[in-house]
Amino acid sequence: MKYKRREISNFQTQACFDQFICNNCGYLVVPEGAGSSHRNHCSQCLSSKHVDHLPGDRASKCSGIMEAIGVWVRKNGEWAIIHRCSRCGHISANRIAADDNPIKLMSLALQPLARPPFPLNDLGHLEGGVQHE
Numbered sequence: 001m002k003y004k005r006r007e008i009s010n011f012q013t014q015a016c017f018d019q020f021i022c023n024n025c026g027y028l029v030v031p032e033g034a035g036s037s038h039r040n041h042c043s044q045c046l047s048s049k050h051v052d053h054l055p056g057d058r059a060s061k062c063s064g065i066m067e068a069i070g071v072w073v074r075k076n077g078e079w080a081i082i083h084r085c086s087r088c089g090h091i092s093a094n095r096i097a098a099d100d101n102p103i104k105l106m107s108l109a110l111q112p113l114a115r116p117p118f119p120l121n122d123l124g125h126l127e128g129g130v131q132h133e
């Protein structure tokens with residue numbers, strides 16, 4: 001008999017394998033392509049839902065949309081998405097999944113560089129001007 005993970009009755013484990021409709025963009029998120037058991041955010045818009053105090057515990061009653069606000073690189077080089085709850089401000093870091101939209105991830109990571117808080121020309125002055133060869 002083939003063992004199916006979906007039949008595990010433990011609610012905490014089962015929730016990780018559920019597919020869900022993203023509250024933010026409406027995409028049907030399926031767990032199959034994630035490459036891990038921690039499919040907790042939308043692979044298209046990277047948004048999540050505030051259901052956990054700690055990853056996977058489903059202890060929060062907030063249910064606000066967790067907006068992806070940045071990328072954090074762990075010491076081992078693994079990327080994590082920083083999520084911030086649009087309702088209560090809770091912040092958490094979540095491992096990226098294998099099928100996360102790479103363009104979305106890159107634009108998230110590059111956002112601070114794309115929108116510097118000062119004119120980029122000022123960097124040239126710091127470096128003694130742009131070098132022309």
Ligand SMILES: [Zn+2]
Pocket residue numbers: 022023024025026027042043044045046047
């Ligand atoms: Zn989404």
Ligand SMILES: [Zn+2]
Pocket residue numbers: 050062063064085086087088089090
């Ligand atoms: Zn929240």
